[in-house]
Amino acid sequence: MLGKWFILLPLLTTQLRRGTQDPYKKECRTRGIQCHPKAICQLDEVTTDFYCQCLPGYEGDGTNYCQEPGVSITAFNRSACDGFGEQVCLIKVITGAQTVTFRVSIAGNHQPHTIKWYKFYSAQGAKFHSYRRRLTPANNLSPKMALVNSSLALTLFSIEEDDFYPNMFWAEIQAEALPDKQAAIEAYDFTDFQMLNPSHLRYFFVLERMPIEVGEFLEGDTVTIQLPQYLQVSPSSFIKWTKEPSPMTLFGTNAVVLANGTEGIEIKGVKYDYISKMCNGTRSEKNCHCNPGFEGNGVHCIDLDECVEGMPMKCLPEAECINIHGSYICRCPHGFEGDGLYSCVDIDECARGTHNCNRDASCLNTVGSYFCVCQSGFIGNGIHCKAKSTWSPWSPWSVCTVTCGFQNQMRIRLCTHPESGMRCEGPSTDLRRCPNLEPCPMNGQWSEWSPWSVCSETCSGIKKRIRICNSPAPSRGGLPCAGLKEEVTMCSNKKCPVDGMWSPWASWTPCPISCGLGVVSRSRRCNNPAPEHGGKNCTGHGYEEGSCGFPENFCKYLKRPSESIIPGKLIQ
Structure with missing residues (x-):
């Protein structure tokens, strides 16, 4: 039987996707993050936070706006x-x-x-x-x-x-x-x-x-393929020889493949998995007939698609029929295993460990599938599970730093796993008094000063104030108050007025003549005391004159001068 061989060079197997792909959309919705219609939910692998990012070519914050190019x-x-x-x-x-x-x-x-x-x-x-x-x-x-x-x-x-x-x-x-x-x-x-x-x-x-046809070969032939002959390029390190293991391969299990670097490949004992026709004699319509799985006139036989409606096949109703070269295979649906002809048995993905459940979730097998449930203390869809927020244990009480009197101790606890978006109920701090503390000795403290007393005089007087050692009073061996309990001070710097007073009169001056009338005087000063600070001057005269002696007609009768003084007019 002849068969054509082709060099099938690496094909584009990546699926050409259409439309926006938003794998974390549900995660953002769970966290209340609303992305713009032209943005998708993204995961920051460093901070493990979810955020919105505008599609390639769009500019914006991803949440409020994404400007179209x-x-x-x-x-x-x-x-x-x-x-x-x-x-x-x-x-x-x-x-x-x-x-x-x-x-x-x-x-x-x-x-x-x-x-x-x-x-x-x-x-x-x-x-x-x-x-x-x-x-x-x-x-x-x-x-x-x-x-x-x-x-x-x-x-x-x-x-x-x-x-x-x-x-x-x-x-x-x-x-x-x-x-x-x-x-x-x-x-x-x-x-x-x-x-x-x-x-x-x-x-x-x-x-x-495009596939490159390299010729027709009979079963059992030795095939040698030299790449430069077909590719018109020098061999490179990017060329890799493989033998496909699928049922449609042209290589039988007895084929021997010898790779000569990247230059070429030699295949000995070519064997076909499915032979399309059998001939007895020359290859003609009279001498050839198509084998089961093929249809045609004997010379030209094409693969029969056993999976189309109306063709006899033995796949189970739940199995999928897949046409292959010269025959067909039955494939059990996803989640089942078996030959598809006689059995399709449910796969227990949970027992085999082939499930995609989170490590903090329980896997429950179902017919043809499984589902994941987050364990107690976790929330999520089973694929993604996050620990619920719970209080951490209380910290130890803080150390009391005093030996007497009053002081509080404090302890705290933390709300764990904030990424779950939940809040812990109750206080995060706790206070209590330090135990077994005796009252401390109380030193006395002065009260506030009392108001100043009324001045003793209207001028140049004094005033005073007092305070009491009772705020608090010394107790339990405490010290008394230090300092004065009374203060005295002048009411004002202004001095009282002093009225002037006369000093005593001085003696009369001697009579200046021995016979006849003369003039004598006396004086006094306003300095006993002198007027000060706006006081009044002395009233009256500070100087007086008088007459002394006798008339001349009496002098001849006198044996010595007269010392009689007769007051006269005051001269100031």
């Missing part, structure tokens, strides 16, 4: 894509033999310099990390590339080995023009957030290889 990018012609997803165009090509052009269309206002093209190189192994190459400006392009139509199109003049998926190209609208001197090659990788939520500012082009 004023420009978007997409494929110019979707019909040129063999398959497409959200912001992804898949194109199937043959290595080295085809020119391909990636064209984009821009909606909204933009400048030509804001469109940047990149080529992404996926990581290969632990030592080769993923990176990207800037293809703009034009001096970053290799000779096999060209940017045309104001950077709206990128042309590859020949397809090379490293142009295929998982490597890929993309056009991106950037808000600001990057300097041309920026490094052309830089380490780069895509986050889960970028992969699950494509930005409308970026559009990907992915190249996928």
Whole structure:
């Protein structure tokens, strides 16, 4: 029997997702976090807090607003894509033999310099990390590339080995023009957030290889495949030889595979799992007939799909029929195991440990599935369980630092697991008096001073005040009050007025003549006391005169001068 062989080079197996992916939406809702319609709930792996983040290309805080970009990018012609997803165009090509052009269309206002093209190189192994190459400006392009139509199109003049998926190209609208001197090659990788939520500012082009036919072989032949003969490239470390274990493989269990590095592979004893026809003699309609599982005229036999309605099959009603080359297989539904023909037995995921329950949850098996319940003391959906907030044990009482008198002791406790969003009921602190403390000796303290007494005089008087040692009075051996219990002070600095008083009169002056009439005088001073501080002066005269002697006609009768004094007029 002849069979055609193909080299099936690595295909794009990543599912091209559509729509917004919001895996933590329920978590944000549980915590009362309302994200903007153009934002999704995210988990901060460092702080373990949930927050809202605007979708790629949108600007804002994720909660109150997410501003839509004023420009978007997409494929110019979707019909040129063999398959497409959200912001992804898949194109199937043959290595080295085809020119391909990636064209984009821009909606909204933009400048030509804001469109940047990149080529992404996926990581290969632990030592080769993923990176990207800037293809703009034009001096970053290799000779096999060209940017045309104001950077709206990128042309590859020949397809090379490293142009295929998982490597890929993309056009991106950037808000600001990057300097041309920026490094052309830089380490780069895509986050889960970028992969699950494509930005409308970026559009990907992915190249996928077409299968390469290498010939027809009979069962038992030895097959040798040399890659350079078909790929037109030099072998590289990225090429990996594998033998698929699925039922549709063309390799039998007795096939021997010898890999010669990356150059080629030799397969001895090719065996087909399913032979489509049997011939007796020459291969003609007369001598050949199709085997069970195939239909045709004997020369050309095609696989019969036993799973279509009306075809005889023996799968259990609950099992799924899957058509394979020359036959079919029965697959039990998810959560069951068995051959699908005679039995589909429930899998106890809880007993096998294949469940996804949280370590703080209990797993309960159900028919075809299981469900998770958070254990006592935890809340959540069973997949995510968080400990409920509870009080920690009380701390020890604080140490009493006094030996007598009065002092409080305190202890505290903490409300654990605040991330649950719950509150603990009751106080977080507790107070009590220090036990076994005797009253301390009480030293006496003065009371407040009494008001000043009334002044003893209206001027130059004194006043006083007192205080009592009773606030508190000394007790239990305490010291008495220190200091004076009475204070005396002058009422005012102003002195009382003093009225002037005369001193005694001085003696009369001697009579100046011995015969006849003369004048004598006497005086006194206002200094006994003198007037002070506004006091009155002395009243009266401070000087007097008088006459002395006798008339001259009497002098001849006198033997000596007269000393008689006759008061006269006062002269001041």
